[in-house]
Amino acid sequence: xxxxxxxxxxxxxxxxxxxxxxxxxxxxxxxxxxxxxxxxxxxxxxxxxxxxxxxxxxxxxxxxxxxxxxxxxxxxxxxxxxxxxxxxxxxxxxxxxxxxxxxxxxxxxxxxxxxxxxxxxxxxxxxxxxxxxxxxxxxxxxxxxxxxxxxxxxxxxxxxxxxxxxxxxxxxxxxxxxxxxxxxxxxxxxxxxxxxxxxxxxxxxxxxxxxxxxxxxxxxxxxxxxxxxxxxxxxxxxxxxxxxxxxxxxxxxxxxxxxxxxxxxxxxxxxxxxxxxxxxx
Amino acid sequence: xxxxxxxxxxxxxxxxxxxxxxxxxxxxxxxxxxxxxxxxxxxxxxxxxxxxxxxxxxxxxxxxxxxxxxxxxxxxxxxxxxxxxxxxxxxxxxxxxxxxxxxxxxxxxxxxxxxxxxxxxxxxxxxxxxxxxxxxxxxxxxxxxxxxxxxxxxxxxxxxxxxxxxxxxxxxxxxxxxxxxxxxxxxxxxxxxxxxxxxxxxxxxxxxxxxxxxxxxxxxxxxxxxxxxxxxxxxxxxxxxxxxxxxxxxxxxxxxxxxxxxxxxxxxxxxxxxxxxxxxxxxxxxxxxxxxxxxxxxxxxxxxxxxxxxxxxxxxxxxxxxxxxxx
Numbered sequence: 001x002x003x004x005x006x007x008x009x010x011x012x013x014x015x016x017x018x019x020x021x022x023x024x025x026x027x028x029x030x031x032x033x034x035x036x037x038x039x040x041x042x043x044x045x046x047x048x049x050x051x052x053x054x055x056x057x058x059x060x061x062x063x064x065x066x067x068x069x070x071x072x073x074x075x076x077x078x079x080x081x082x083x084x085x086x087x088x089x090x091x092x093x094x095x096x097x098x099x100x101x102x103x104x105x106x107x108x109x110x111x112x113x114x115x116x117x118x119x120x121x122x123x124x125x126x127x128x129x130x131x132x133x134x135x136x137x138x139x140x141x142x143x144x145x146x147x148x149x150x151x152x153x154x155x156x157x158x159x160x161x162x163x164x165x166x167x168x169x170x171x172x173x174x175x176x177x178x179x180x181x182x183x184x185x186x187x188x189x190x191x192x193x194x195x196x197x198x199x200x201x202x203x204x205x206x207x208x209x210x211x212x213x214x215x216x217x218x219x220x221x222x223x224x225x226x227x228x229x230x231x232x233x234x235x236x237x238x239x240x241x242x243x244x245x246x247x248x249x250x251x252x253x254x255x256x257x258x259x260x261x262x263x264x265x266x267x268x269x270x271x272x273x274x275x276x277x278x279x280x281x
Numbered sequence: 282x283x284x285x286x287x288x289x290x291x292x293x294x295x296x297x298x299x300x301x302x303x304x305x306x307x308x309x310x311x312x313x314x315x316x317x318x319x320x321x322x323x324x325x326x327x328x329x330x331x332x333x334x335x336x337x338x339x340x341x342x343x344x345x346x347x348x349x350x351x352x353x354x355x356x357x358x359x360x361x362x363x364x365x366x367x368x369x370x371x372x373x374x375x376x377x378x379x380x381x382x383x384x385x386x387x388x389x390x391x392x393x394x395x396x397x398x399x400x401x402x403x404x405x406x407x408x409x410x411x412x413x414x415x416x417x418x419x420x421x422x423x424x425x426x427x428x429x430x431x432x433x434x435x436x437x438x439x440x441x442x443x444x445x446x447x448x449x450x451x452x453x454x455x456x457x458x459x460x461x462x463x464x465x466x467x468x469x470x471x472x473x474x475x476x477x478x479x480x481x482x483x484x485x486x487x488x489x490x491x492x493x494x495x496x497x498x499x500x501x502x503x504x505x506x507x508x509x510x511x512x513x514x515x516x517x518x519x520x521x522x523x524x525x526x527x528x529x530x531x532x533x534x535x536x537x538x539x540x541x542x543x544x545x546x547x548x549x550x551x552x553x554x555x556x557x558x559x560x561x562x563x564x565x566x567x568x569x570x571x572x573x574x575x576x577x578x579x580x581x582x583x584x585x586x587x588x589x590x591x592x593x594x595x596x597x598x599x600x601x602x603x604x605x606x607x608x
Binding site: 027030031034035041042045046107108109111112113115116117118123273274 | 300341342343344345362363366367371375377378379380381382383387390391392394395396397399400423443
């Protein structure tokens, strides 16, 4: 799919000879990169990026730090920071990702995306990853400022492990956005549903409360949410010794989210073309 | 490689699209068949709800037909959507369809990528197009601050960025001032002259008059007329309308005497204005300047205040063919 060209002939008229018009075809990498960069730019200009990323991060951090009477050791500080980062990122990225599809539909640009030369899934993946990278950057920057404000000094047992963990967080966030976005974009009540399930998912993911606080009968549910595994992995990556199993589980779940998301998205587009269920313009 | 050299640019055969909502079944397109040759500009006309937008959506692969075939440059819109998308662009205009928080340049770069234009070509094509539609000075401003006309121009540029073989244009001059509209008509004429096939949907019959060589009329989803622009204009049944303004109470005399003049097919009273003057419209089958002399003699002693003559336009033809349904 790399920029193969075909010629298109336009008829001659009068003295004018036939014209051959150059046309490029689908180029997945260029489409992915351009869509990601475009969404990154849009996010930079959107106030919700900062409202969700900055406010949530600092609010969660303040609640956890200010409520403690005893000083925090570096290990606890790191655990609080990673938990806060995950909670804030998940809130802004997954629900922000859902908003990308809804906004595209509302702005009347969704039709262009699915009738262009490029694969709409490649475009959507680029956009979701672009948004996720920006959201994580805003959250991490906000938490860095929070550390300066509260005088916190985190310690990373395995900086490489933490980095790998956060990269998986971005991928997992994009996969979850794809799944939830594709499921909710066709619903009239998409916004209400996404608001309603936001808190339960954060609870089950262990970002609002430790997973040990959950009642026994629902703990298995939290294991269907990649966030809970990422939380475990980042804990071991920072406190050591590093345990790779949670990372593998998080990646497997993210792949499953992406696969189901791709299936649902393709079905949704096919249905829209067949039944005219989306106001695509 | 395209098989465009041997195929019509647009080809429809028995195209039908049915919408079903509960027990309501609407045939938005009903057995529509026509073809458009490469390099031709054809106007698609019809009252609101006639099926024009559904047809454009099917051609742009956004909507699947219920039955029948539609092909672009020989490629089937259902079986070969990728090939169709590589050759066609649809411009729907309006306030939506653009990324309002991005600049015009960023919008065009994105839509260019969607149309399959490579990075290197985009660097040349985007500034060129921005200049062509007169947005070069505002290229780096966010679209949310644009006027309706500027957005319309950006829509046109977004449609052209992929240099399509077939262009579907829906109301291209909506929101443009007369100068801009004229400039845009010139640009479209240039594209058609350059070999681009254009299917034009417009309620502004001036666009049709200036650009199209052929007119398709669609009514309740059915193609009712397929004729040359000249034949379409002649449908009105008269060549000119003479509007006579007379003093109060003189309209009946004008109508009676005008009916005695040969060549006047219709004479009717239009009404009375705020100053109490009556207006009468006389429709002339074949316009000749001598007719005005004969008419002047017939109206001797009638208090004529004003006489205006205008050529029959496409509006009249459209009104006749759609039996006065609102556009």
